Amino acid sequence: xxxxxxxxxxxxxxxxxxxxxxxxxxxxxxxGAEPPQITPRDSQPRFRGLxxxxxxxxxxxxxxxxxxxxxxxGPDVMVSNATGCLEVFTTTWPQSAWRVPWIxxxxxxxxxxxxxxxxxMKAKGKNTKVLAFGGDGSTYDIGFQTLSGxxxxxxxxxxxxxxxxxxxxxxxxxxxxxxxxxxxxxxPAGKERMGKRHLKKDLLSIIAAHHIPYAAAASVAYxxxxxxxxxxxxxxxxxxxxxxxxxCPLGWKHDSCLTIEVxxxxxxxxxxxxxxxxxxxxxxxxxIRKPRPVRDYLELQGRFRxxxxxxxxxxxxxxHLQALADHNIATFGLTGDAEDPADTGGAAxxxxxxxxxxxxx
Amino acid sequence: xxxxxxxxxxxxxxSLDFKTGNWRSTDKPVHLHAKAPCHAACPAGEDQQAWFALxxxxxxxxxxxxxxxxxxxxxxxxxxxxxxxxxxxxRATLDGALAIHNVERWLGDEAVAKGWAYPLEAPAGDAxxxxxxxxxxxxxxxxxxxxxxxxxxxxxEAAPQPGGLLRSAIPPTRLPRAALDAELERLLALPGLTxxxxxxxxxxxxxxxxxxxxxxxxxxxxxxxxxxxxxxGAVPTDHREGLALLREFMDHGSFPEAQRVIVHGGGNTAMDxxxxxxxxxxxxxxxxxxxxxxxxxxxxGDLINVVPRELEEALEEGVEIIDHATVGRLIMKGSKxxxxxxxxxxxxxGGDGRTHRVAFEGTERILPADxxxxxxxxxVDPEGLEGLLERGYLRPADSWGSLSRPNVxxxxxxxxxxxxxxxxxxxxxxxxxxxxxxxAGEVPVSDARPVLEAPQLNPRYYGGGARPHVPKLPAAxxxxxxxxxxxxxxxxxxxxxxxxxxxxxxxxxxxxxxxxPDNAVIKTQELASDGSHYLFDLDYCKGxxxxxxxxxxxxxxxVPEEG
Numbered sequence: 001x002x003x004x005x006x007x008x009x010x011x012x013x014x015x016x017x018x019x020x021x022x023x024x025x026x027x028x029x030x031x032g033a034e035p036p037q038i039t040p041r042d043s044q045p046r047f048r049g050l051x052x053x054x055x056x057x058x059x060x061x062x063x064x065x066x067x068x069x070x071x072x073x074g075p076d077v078m079v080s081n082a083t084g085c086l087e088v089f090t091t092t093w094p095q096s097a098w099r100v101p102w103i104x105x106x107x108x109x110x111x112x113x114x115x116x117x118x119x120x121m122k123a124k125g126k127n128t129k130v131l132a133f134g135g136d137g138s139t140y141d142i143g144f145q146t147l148s149g150x151x152x153x154x155x156x157x158x159x160x161x162x163x164x165x166x167x168x169x170x171x172x173x174x175x176x177x178x179x180x181x182x183x184x185x186x187x188p189a190g191k192e193r194m195g196k197r198h199l200k201k202d203l204l205s206i207i208a209a210h211h212i213p214y215a216a217a218a219s220v221a222y223x224x225x226x227x228x229x230x231x232x233x234x235x236x237x238x239x240x241x242x243x244x245x246x247x248c249p250l251g252w253k254h255d256s257c258l259t260i261e262v263x264x265x266x267x268x269x270x271x272x273x274x275x276x277x278x279x280x281x282x283x284x285x286x287x288i289r290k291p292r293p294v295r296d297y298l299e300l301q302g303r304f305r306x307x308x309x310x311x312x313x314x315x316x317x318x319x320h321l322q323a324l325a326d327h328n329i330a331t332f333g334l335t336g337d338a339e340d341p342a343d344t345g346g347a348a349x350x351x352x353x354x355x356x357x358x359x360x361x
Numbered sequence: 362x363x364x365x366x367x368x369x370x371x372x373x374x375x376s377l378d379f380k381t382g383n384w385r386s387t388d389k390p391v392h393l394h395a396k397a398p399c400h401a402a403c404p405a406g407e408d409q410q411a412w413f414a415l416x417x418x419x420x421x422x423x424x425x426x427x428x429x430x431x432x433x434x435x436x437x438x439x440x441x442x443x444x445x446x447x448x449x450x451x452r453a454t455l456d457g458a459l460a461i462h463n464v465e466r467w468l469g470d471e472a473v474a475k476g477w478a479y480p481l482e483a484p485a486g487d488a489x490x491x492x493x494x495x496x497x498x499x500x501x502x503x504x505x506x507x508x509x510x511x512x513x514x515x516x517x518e519a520a521p522q523p524g525g526l527l528r529s530a531i532p533p534t535r536l537p538r539a540a541l542d543a544e545l546e547r548l549l550a551l552p553g554l555t556x557x558x559x560x561x562x563x564x565x566x567x568x569x570x571x572x573x574x575x576x577x578x579x580x581x582x583x584x585x586x587x588x589x590x591x592x593x594g595a596v597p598t599d600h601r602e603g604l605a606l607l608r609e610f611m612d613h614g615s616f617p618e619a620q621r622v623i624v625h626g627g628g629n630t631a632m633d634x635x636x637x638x639x640x641x642x643x644x645x646x647x648x649x650x651x652x653x654x655x656x657x658x659x660x661x662g663d664l665i666n667v668v669p670r671e672l673e674e675a676l677e678e679g680v681e682i683i684d685h686a687t688v689g690r691l692i693m694k695g696s697k698x699x700x701x702x703x704x705x706x707x708x709x710x711g712g713d714g715r716t717h718r719v720a721f722e723g724t725e726r727i728l729p730a731d732x733x734x735x736x737x738x739x740x741v742d743p744e745g746l747e748g749l750l751e752r753g754y755l756r757p758a759d760s761w762g763s764l765s766r767p768n769v770x771x772x773x774x775x776x777x778x779x780x781x782x783x784x785x786x787x788x789x790x791x792x793x794x795x796x797x798x799x800x801a802g803e804v805p806v807s808d809a810r811p812v813l814e815a816p817q818l819n820p821r822y823y824g825g826g827a828r829p830h831v832p833k834l835p836a837a838x839x840x841x842x843x844x845x846x847x848x849x850x851x852x853x854x855x856x857x858x859x860x861x862x863x864x865x866x867x868x869x870x871x872x873x874x875x876x877x878p879d880n881a882v883i884k885t886q887e888l889a890s891d892g893s894h895y896l897f898d899l900d901y902c903k904g905x906x907x908x909x910x911x912x913x914x915x916x917x918x919x920v921p922e923e924g
Contacts (some may be wrong), residue, residue: 031412040896044439052901053376053879058384059905081557096371208577223875249905257906257919264821350822350870350913352417352863 021145042173049074054097055089059256059264061090061246062086062162065220066133069160072227073234077149078117079131082110085161085169101324108143110134114157122156128307129234136163136177139243140201151239152211158233164248172251174202179271180324181276181317182303184251189306194317199324202290207241215241218274221264222347225274225286245272253302265297268344270325273332287336289345291329294322371372376714385904388919390873392891395813395865395915399446399461403430404472404784405502405792409461411444417463421851425468426480431645432786433505434498436473436544439466440536440846443629443668451815451864457828460849460857467854476898481509483552488513489576489800491793492921494562495526498782499773500581501545503787504554511593515575523549525583526774527782529608532633535671535673537844558628563745577796579699580746580755580764581772581789584739584780588753588785592688598696603630603736610637614841619732620644623701625688626736627652634736635680640839647728649703651718654684663708677836687718688866689725691733693798700729734918741775746916753777761795761805762788769798813865817915822870826860829853863914867893872916882908 032214041048050069056063062085072079080099081087090097103211105113114132121128132150135145139161150157166184167173174187178202183189187196207215215235218226233240239277247263249256267286271294276288295318298304307314308320329335336343397410407428415424420853428435439462440921450458471477481767491507493500496518504514522528527541549556560566562582587602597815601617604831605631610616622643624631639646652665655672665672665684685705692700705724740753749755749764753840754777762770764845770792795805830845844847849857873895874882881902893916909917 013762041883042888042897044884048374048880050880051374052898053379053380053381055381056878059907060878064876067878067880068875079782090376091371092376095375097376099373187810211713220876255906257910258904259878259907260911277432319706348821348823349824350868350872352414352868352870354869354871 017248033356046071046247047074049077049098049100050090053095054094056085057248057256059249059252059259060085060089060219061248061259062135062164062206063089063260065226065244065246066160066261068220068223068226069242070228072230073129073158076127077129078121079103080105080110080114081131082132082134082143083107083169084135084138084162085164086133086135088169095337107138109146110138110143111146111157111159114159115146115150115153117131118155118157130156130204132157132159134159134161134219135167135168135189136161137167137169139163140177141175148210151207151241154212154238156237156239158230158242160230161241161243163243164204164246164251166248166251168248168251177203179305179321181307181321183306184303190287193206194301194306194311194313197266197297203322204241205245205274208280210239212241212279214276214278217245217272217274219263219267219272219274220247220259221245222274222286222332222344223269225342225347229276241356252302253305254300255310258300260299264344265292265300266346268292269297270296270329270334271297271321273328273334280330284326285332285334287340287343288334289336289339289343291325291335294318294325310317310345372435374842380900381903382881382898382900385899385902385922387921388904388906389899389902389922390897390904390906390917391920392867392893392895392897392916393811393865394867394892394919396814396818397864397866398449398451398814399459399864401628401812402445402449403431403787404439404445404566404781405442405786407446407465407486409430409459409465409916410863412468413459413858413861414863414866416468416855417861419855420715421468421471422475422477422853424789425472425477428468428886429464429479430471430509432783432792433479433502433548434469434544434782434786435465435470436540437498437536438783438786439463439469440540440844441527441531441668443666443781451813451818452860452862454815454861455820455823456825459860460828460831461915463829463831463849464854464857467849467851469544470540470848471851473540473547473730479505479551480548481505481551484508484511484513488553490515491577491579491796492517492571492575492581493581494566494571495525495581495583495773496520496523496556496558497581497583497773497785498527499583499785499789500525500579501548502786502792503579503581503791505548506790506793507553510793512793512797512800513555515555515557515559517557517562517571520923521558523558524554525581529611530604530630532611533833533842534636534639534839534845535633537842539776540844551688561744566745567751567767568745572766574742576800577768578689579762579770579789579792579796580749580775581785582746582775583740584754586740586776588737589738590735590737592701593690595691595693597691597693597733598699599698599732601732601734602749603634603734604739605632609639615643615728616643621728621730621732622732623688623728623733624648624736625733626650626738627667628664628673628738629667630800631736632671634677634734636671636678636876637728637841639678639680640841643688644845645681646679647683647690648675649686649701651687651706651708652684654682657852659735664725670846672838672869674833677841679836681903684745684892686721688733692727698730698733709905713919739774749891760807762792763795768796768799793814793913807902813915814894817918818864818910819913819915820912822913823862829857865915867895867916868914869894872911872913876907876911877902877911878905878907 076236118130174184213301276284397407412424412427418907436624442460447458448727490513505513654660689704690702757771772788774780883896
């Protein structure tokens with residue numbers, strides 16, 4: 001037993017850590033001390049669950065998605081985070097970009113840890129919602145088993161998968177979420193193959209097959225829609241699941257300013273349908289106002305550059321991806337009957353004074 | 362309490378101590394309030410984007426006040442201006458330019474109907490007085506802007522009524538006299554403004570006298586004298602110049618009898634004359650113009666310089682137009698015209714870098730005619746302006762209208778530039794601003810901001826919507842008094858405001874604030890110093906460029922880092 005120290009220097013056995021904490025840590029304000037000056041950053045009209053200073057790359061779609069989720073989920077939440085980019089770039093010791101209780105354990109067990117956190121909250125009689133975050137690597141592949149278990153046991157947890165379609169943290173290796181024909185370091189395009197041989201795993205259907213109350217797909221290109229889905233899931237008692245399409249400028253090889261445009265085209269061409277499933281049934285989709293050819297989506301990204309080569313296989317793979325998109329459009333009925341304020345065209349409209357202002361057409 | 366040995370933590374939000382702003386390698390985002398193309402194109406200097414923004418919020422009176430900060434006569438220009446703003450509108454690349462002139466006209470009429478007061482204070486009793494020669498659009502605008510800037514103005518007008526060519530040359534079908542009088546009366550009733558009618562420069566007042574008695578003199582006499590005209594030395598005995606004929610018609614209501622009329626020229630006077638003569642009963646009215654008609658192959662500089670809808674209406678009414686042509690010869694019987702020889706021509710660049718008119722041999726054709734009317738422009742009446750004129754005009758040295766004589770400025774048609782009502786209004790404003798600054802010992806500077814071009818917009822964020830329907834009198838019902846183009850009304854005007862793309866200015870749409878992955882855009886409650894509601898926290902901005910890419914209006918641009 002050691003003496004409890006109020007200033008947080010809980011590791012007197014490690015002078016190096018104590019030194020780092022003195023240098024970079026931000027000790028909590030002592031009672032009665034001069035209140036700190038309120039800066040414009042402090043008075044933002046939204047919850048800053050994920051703060052600046054994190055080490056994500058320029059134009060990171062995942063950092064944006066996590067920030068948007070935290071805004072509408074927080075502040076009474078706790079996060080269990082799997083290994084991955086999000087974990088690495090937000091928590092460079094001894095700093096943390098998170099402003100909520102946050103824990104990282106292993107690659108494969110974010111859902112198991114979240115299950116335990118939820119059980120602990122229940123035992124203590126608290127209503128704090130538990131969130132579990134993972135990338136596509138930890139969700140589609142490595143942590144899939146614990147995720148399935150958590151859903152099956154009906155834990156009251158919102159699991160958010162930030163889907164950037166490969167293992168980006170370790171240098172762009174293919175995952176089961178990597179789309180067909182995309183080039184990664186472990187599915188290179190060349191003489192043998194045009195990028196990844198296999199298809200993107202239809203994870204949402206597998207999740208929905210657990211018969212959970214709510215599972216949905218969202219995209220960073222439609223932040224209002226994304227945040228509506230988070231708020232809806234937060235209001236549900238029971239397991240809920242959200243997969244967010246989060247472009248990665250480094251791994252997808254597109255300009256850092258094009259993150260939103262790339263994500264938008266993925267939705268508009270039908271390759272990433274924004275659907276909502278409740279108890280296994282499709283209950284809502286975002287209709288596509290004017291479907292774009294898959295080519296428009298592919299041409300922005302270096303990981304599909306080989307599909308624009310003078311090669312009959314390139315043409316075939318482009319046609320294959322177009323067929324997959326058309327299949328999604330047909331399966332989910334993504335073409336609307338008429339212009340809809342909630343379709344891909346209407347959801348993007350802006351008005352003077354922001355999304356909450358009235359006006360427009 | 363146990364010592365933690367396997368885990369460790371960082372304090373919430375402590376990453377703020379790590380300034381990722383030093384990752385920016387090339388560009389940083391800035392707010393850049395570029396000129397909307399409508400504003401850049403407006404000869405009167407209106408900022409249409411600014412007043413449309415107020416109208417988007419439903420603030421019609423504030424919108425009118427922002428409009429009259431540049432142009433005190435929106436009810437007039439909304440009716441007579443060839444609206445270069447609409448030709449420049451970036452929405453033309455999406456689904457059609459905004460109907461700016463219709464909304465301007467509605468605002469002007471609304472101000473008259475509701476009695477909105479011009480947003481200016483009476484000048485101080487001892488304020489300097491500026492003398493203004495001419496009560497046309499340029500002189501009136503100059504007087505109004507003098508009042509806005511705290512000066513008094515005294516206008517000397519030769520005619521018995523104010524208005525200049527608005528009254529003498531523009532037909533009531535385009536500008537009903539009730540609309541003109543309503544706006545002029547309100548303007549002339551402003552405190553600090555004196556109008557002396559029937560006071561002619563050279564006869565009743567002299568420039569020397571004005572120069573010595575007033576702080577400055579603004580010359581806006583307009584162009585009153587027809588240019589001399591002949592075709593290869595031939596002039597018919599009954600020769601009449603176009604503007605004089607038009608003025609006479611305004612006063613007396615009749616034209617000389619003629620069944621086959623050839624009008625030679627390419628401006629609004631020519632167009633008005635053609636339409637009125639056609640309506641007055643001439644069977645064939647043909648306009649011969651050296652310029653081109655609107656079309657895909659017509660260069661902007663070659664386009665006929667008339668209000669586009671006037672051209673459309675003239676064709677509806679049966680006026681014939683021969684473009685890219687000139688009158689090469691008059692066919693005379695004695696000294697009476699019986700026909701003209703028309704020859705095709707083009708304005709082509711010559712070896713000396715100037716444009717030349719080249720007539721093409723072999724394209725000559727003879728048209729029968731009872732009357733040939735030149736509408737080739739007018740020049741300044743030299744009376745009282747001896748020594749100031751240069752090749753027929755006052756020709757100021759700079760865009761402020763400064764003449765060689767100290768504290769004397771030239772405004773409007775008399776300055777020899779391509780004259781429109783809006784240009785005269787703009788001249789009046791610039792001259793008043795320059796002289797007010799110079800009286801205060803300062804130097805006027807022009808607005809050097811860049812213009813926001815269509816490719817800098819992100820059209821993804823705008824909804825669709827067509828131009829409003831504008832009521833128009835059918836060709837058969839048009840007479841000499843009834844206004845042809847109608848009012849679009851409040852609902853359509855407010856709906857049209859929603860179509861404005863706000864080129865180059867902040868919409869406060871929150872896109873940058875929402876999309877920044879690094880939380881480096883800070884929203885402010887009050888307007889920041891640059892007029893937006895957002896700040897860039899360059900301590901954390903990594904320079905990815907997302908905000909600039911997703912800014913609908915082009916207000917955010919990436920610029921190289923200094924140093």
